[in-house]
Amino acid sequence: MTSKRAKILVVDDTHMARIQVGGLLAVCANWETVFAKDGQEALECIAADHFDLVLTDLVMPVMGGLELVERIKKLHPQMPVILMTSQGNEHIASDALRAGAASYIPKRMLGDNLVSTVRSVLDVCHERTSYSRIGPYLRSNRLQFVIGNDGGLISPLVHVLQEQMLNEAIVDESERIRVAIALEEALSNALYHGNLELSSELRESENDLYFEVAQQRRQIAPYLGRSILIEAIRNQEEVRIMIRDEGPGFDPTNLPDPTDPENLEKVHGRGLLLIRTFMDKVIHNDRGNEITLVKRTCAEPVEVDQSN
Structure with a gap:
C-alpha cells in the first residue's frame, strides 16, 4: 500500500527506542522521521517545522508524554498524537487519551501494529473537508x-x-x-x-x-x-x-x-x-x-x- 507523504516526530528519551521506531517507519518511503528526546525538545521542533503526526513515549525527563499531549492539544489541535505505552504507565496513558491523544500502541506490539496504526491515523487526518459554506x-x-x-x-x-x-x-x-x-x-x-x-x-x-x-x-x-x-x-x-x-x-x-x-x-x-x-x-x-x-x-x- 502506498502511503501519503507525511512528516512524523518521534519522541522518546531512549536512543535505542528511537532507532527501533525509526527503522519500523522507514518501510514507508513517503514518511520523513524527525526525533526528539523529550517533550520540551518536541515542542521546539513543532515550533520550528510542520509535522503531520507525533509519536511519543510517556515517561521522559524534562517533559513527559502527558504534558506534551496537553500542550499540543492546546497549541496545535489538528496535530494527532499516538502514544507508545508500556507496562507500569497505564494510568498516565489513560489520562493522555482523555487529554487528547488520538491512539496508542503497546511497545511490545510495535513490530506488528506501528505502521498500520500510523497509516490509519494519517489517513483520517489527511481527509480535509470541502463541505462548503452551507x-x-x-x-x-x-x-x-x-x-x-x-x-x-x-x-x-x-x-x-x-x-x-x-x-x-x-x-x-x-x-x-x-x-x-x-x-x-x-x-x-x-x-x-x-x-x-x-x-x-x-x-x-x-x-x-x-x-x-x-x-x-x-x-x-x-x-x-x-x-x-x-x-x-x-x-x-x-x-x-x-x-x-x-x-x-x-x-x-x-x-x-x-x-x-x-x-x-x-x-x-x-x-x-x-x-x-x-x-x-x-x-x-x-x-x-x-x-x-x-x-x-x-x-x-x-x-x-x-x-x-
Whole structure:
C-alpha cells in the first residue's frame, strides 16, 4: 500500500527506542522521521517545522508524554498524537487519551501494529473537508450503508461520514479526528470480530495468521454472506452512528472494562477503550452484534449502555 507523504516526530528519551521506531517507519518511503528526546525538545521542533503526526513515549525527563499531549492539544489541535505505552504507565496513558491523544500502541506490539496504526491515523487526518459554506445550516441528515466483509471499504466509509456528519457538527478538529478513529475501530470490530468471528487473542499471538484466517473466511460460509449495516443520524444536538454486524454476537457485560488502565496493555478490548474514551455515549444491544456511538456538540461525561 502506498502511503501519503507525511512528516512524523518521534519522541522518546531512549536512543535505542528511537532507532527501533525509526527503522519500523522507514518501510514507508513517503514518511520523513524527525526525533526528539523529550517533550520540551518536541515542542521546539513543532515550533520550528510542520509535522503531520507525533509519536511519543510517556515517561521522559524534562517533559513527559502527558504534558506534551496537553500542550499540543492546546497549541496545535489538528496535530494527532499516538502514544507508545508500556507496562507500569497505564494510568498516565489513560489520562493522555482523555487529554487528547488520538491512539496508542503497546511497545511490545510495535513490530506488528506501528505502521498500520500510523497509516490509519494519517489517513483520517489527511481527509480535509470541502463541505462548503452551507454545512452549518443543516438541521438534520441521515445516511445508511450496507457493506460486505471488505476491509478496504472502512476507510472511504469513514471519510464520507467525516464529511457528511462530523465536519460541521464537531468544531474541535482534534475531536473530529478522534471520533473518526473510534468509527474505524467500531467498523473493524464488526468485520473481524463480528462477521468473521476472529479473536483478539489470535491477533496478539499470531498477527500474520490472524489476517490469513480473515482472508480465508471471507470466501466460505457462513461468513461469506454476512454484511454490516451502518446508519448515521445527525441533528443540531448530536451525531449518532449505529453499526450492526451479522455475527453471533457476544455478551458485552463479560468484556473486561476497557476504560480500566490495567487493561491498556491488552490487545483484547483496545478498540473499545478508544471508542469509550472518544465518544460521549456508547450503547450495545443485548445480542452484542450492534453498537451505537454518540457524539454531542457539547460533550458530557461518557455513558455506556449495554442494551437498547
